[in-house]
Structures are given as structure tokens and as C-alpha cells.
Amino acid sequence: MDESPEIVLTNDDGIDAPGLRALFEALSAIGSVTVVAPNRNRSAVGRALSYGRTSTDDTTIDELTVDFSEGAFTSPVPHADHELGYAIDGTPCDCAIVGVNALEPDVLVSGCNAGANLGAYSLSRSGTVSAAMEAAFHDVPSIAVSMDTLGYESEDGELSAVDFERAAAIVASIVEEYPGTGLFDRIDYLNINVPRPDRPIESVEITRPTEVYEMDATMEDGTFQLTNRLWQQMANRDIPDPPDTDRYVLLEDGLSVSPLAVPHDAVDTEPVQAVLEDIVAV
Template identity: 70%
Template sequence: MDDQPEILLTNDDGIDAPGIRALYDALSAVASVTVIAPDRNQSAVGRSLSYGRTSSDTDDGLSTSMADGMFTSPVPHVDHEIGYAVDGTPCDCAIVGVNALDPEPDLVISGCNEGANLGAYVFSRSGTVSAAMEAAFLDTPSIAISMDTLGLEGDLEPAQFERAGEIAATLATGVPGTGLFDRVDYLNVNVPRPDLEPNGFELTRPTEVYEMDATFENGQFQLTNRLWQQMANRDIPDPEDTDRHALLEGTVSVSPMTVPYDVVETEPVRNILEEIL
């Protein structure tokens, strides 16, 4: 259909991850989808770029074209069954997809990530959220979608991301024309584990609770994420209006954000999302 939205789909788990396959299948039923995603796992690379790092032709590691003042750096790719597999980061993929595609995407969707992306501290770290943020900086509406996988055993299959795909398709078709992205730049969406019964959605803010710990034992430094430890025990210290609290209640968490890191909490936004979801 001519009125289908043009969607750029990317992720940070790599183009062969089950989460992006599930979203591709769900979104292809309602939109024209182009996939540009890393050719391998690029989790937790944040907003890193390959710009200037894709060649070692010069002593300082810059590509020849940059060293010559051309300010251009190649982003290698190969064709893939569902799109383009890029030797680069999620933000590389977002920039290429927003600027090099014809037609330009109406919406960028990043995910579905294998593992939740929760809390204000995660936005500069998560490749999934960073791709959505990069698109937002380029004035393209975007949605990051992640799924809680704590406690799930074995390799995941696309079927386990079915609910995330349904939510992605619902947002992709429901948002256009509502004015939502006149008020926000991107959405950070977190979906509960697939073995939990659906429990609606909550408009949330990213929790500001952050509890990374470090020790020096037996001559080695060690990092411990106390929050993930608490999440594994289903016991967290977050307020009720936060993303992590909603997720552990079995609720889809939707955090409307503006760049760089601000959450938007307004009644019009709530009304739009309640109508869509």
C-alpha cells in the first residue's frame, strides 16, 4: 500500500539476532521495512561511531580520506537476506539509514534487544537506545524496543519476541498523524518476559537509581551490577512511576524522551499513547 510508513529497522545484537527478525516479520505486515543492522553483536557500544576508524592507512588510525581532509569514512556492508549487514555500530546504521536511503524513513525502530534497557544511566551505554537517540538527533522519530530476558534459559527464538513485534507494529501504525513526535523525540519501550501474562502498559520515566559496585579481590578488579542482581530476584528499589518498576509488574514500560536524555511527561502524550496501546 502506498500509504504504508517507511521504517528503518536496526539493532545492536546483530542482524542475525532473533529479536530483529521478529520485529522485521511483524513490521513488514504493516510497513515498508529496510533493515540496516550491525553484522555482529554490538551491545553496549553506546553512541560510538566507526567514523574515522575503518582504516589503518595512516599512523594515527584515521582513514586516508579523513587524513586528506575529506572528512569521509567508509562503512563496509554486505547484502543480507533481510537487508544490509554493516561492519559498524548501531549509530552508524542509524545515520546511514536516515541519510542514504531513498525514500527517507518516516520512523526508525531499534530492537528488539535481548535484555531490558532500563534507567537513566543506560541511555549513553545501550547500543539499542543509542541508535534511536542518533535518529532523533537527525530529526527522525524513533523507537527503541527491548525485552526482559532475565531468568530465561537457552537460546531465544523469534517466536519469543512475538509480543514485542506486535507492540512495534501497533506503534508504527498508530503513531503517525497523532502529533506524538511533535512533543517527543523518541520512545524507550521495554517489554516484560514472554512467559508473563500481558498486563497493559505504563507511561514511565527512567529510574535514576544506579547501583554499580566494584571490589578489588585477589589482585583483580570486579564489577557487580546490584540492580540487575535485584532484578533477578524480582526485588528492586525503584519508585512506582519508573520503567524498572513497571516491567517487573509485568507491564510494558513506555518512556517518552527528548534528546539528549530528558523524559517527557505530559497529559497529551499520555492520551495519545493510551489511545494507541
């Protein structure tokens, strides 16, 4: 790109989130930014879509799909104009699809999320990462960025755009410098995790998503309980991750940059086919 990049900015915390505001300010200094973001907090919705759940003329798209006429498979995406762009009544992936297809940007940025997005198990769960993943499926370079906030207390008790300025500056530098490097010839998207703002950045490390996953569930007094042991371990800064993984690096005050490809790579199919042929009679 010889000219300033066209950037679509989205998130899952909602269009008024301070992390998005900080990214908007930083990215606006190096390109043209249009925000296409959820109109409210849609965290942890993963790759969910609103397609088929909205209505046209009081008839749901699900009811229309029996009709194969033109337009039967088109679903409206309710939105409102916003000072930064468009507030979408939908999910982060709705926003990514709308943004990359209707606006045709050079790059999509998703974030900055309040809270780290770490580990292979979280990639498709996180709305922040899922928006970047969705853009990658559409062959648009994309970056998801999240900032660790566990245990962080801002001066006024609430996160503001100032808290995200360092994370936003890092992403802006990448967006400004990557053209001509061939970076996205080799990967589909980046998942970046930044130490919390009161911690130094001791290093910049290329990482892989950790595969350590410790969600637990019990039934107590007739009620199911979910326990995220990883968050407790992170709070204690004591977690069993290999040194080349995203969570290990972040807890060592490193900037974690995970270069990723969109799923899902097929495994060697010949052994699977042989097994299935023995099991399933066609």
C-alpha cells in the same frame, strides 16, 4: 503518512538476532522495511562510531584529516548485502546514521533487544537505545524496544523469533497508528520495555527512566571486579524504584513506555557563569 511507512530497522544484537527477525516480520505487515544492522553482536557499545577507524587506500581517516581537500572527512562504512537489507561492519549508531540519511525513512525502529534497557544510566550505554537516540538527533521519529529475558527459559533452550512476537506486534501497532496523532511532535523517541514472554502484560504505563544505579567495584587479589547489584535485585524482583519508573513497572508485569527527548538540555547557565568568572581569569 497516507501511504505505508518506510521503516529502517536496526539493533545491537546483530542482523541475525531473533528479536530483529520478529520485528522484521511484524513491521513488514504494515510497511516497507529495510534492515541496516551490525553484522555481529555490538551490545553495550553506546553511541560509539566507527568513523575515523576504517581506512581508505591503506590510510586512516585520522591521517587524512590534516588535508582539508574534498573527501578528506569521508569515512567508508564496510557492509555486505543481506536477505533483510544490509549487514554493517560497524556500530548501531553507524547503522542509524546510514539508515536515516541514505534511505530517508519515516521512522527508525531499534531492537528487539534480548534483555531490558532500563534506567537513566543505561540510555547512552545501550546500543539499542543509542541507535534510536541517534535517529532522533537527525529528526527522524524512532523507537527502541527491548524485552526482559532475565530468568526466562525458552522451550528449546535458545531464544527464537517466536519469543519476540508479542513485543514485535506491540511496536508494529505503534508504528502503524502514530501518524496523525502528533505523538512525535511532543517527543523525540520512545524507549519501550516488554515483560518476558512467559509473563502477562497487566498494564501499559508511561514511565520515566529510573535514577537508581548500583554498580560497584572492588579490588580482590590484585584484580578489579565489577558487580551489577541491579541485575541481582531484578533477579530477586526486589528493587528500590519509584512506582512511576520503567524498572518498577516492568517488574510489576507492566509494559513500560518512556517518551524521551534527546540530550542534553542546558541548565540555568547564569549561576555557572558567575562561579566560573570568579575561578578562571581570562
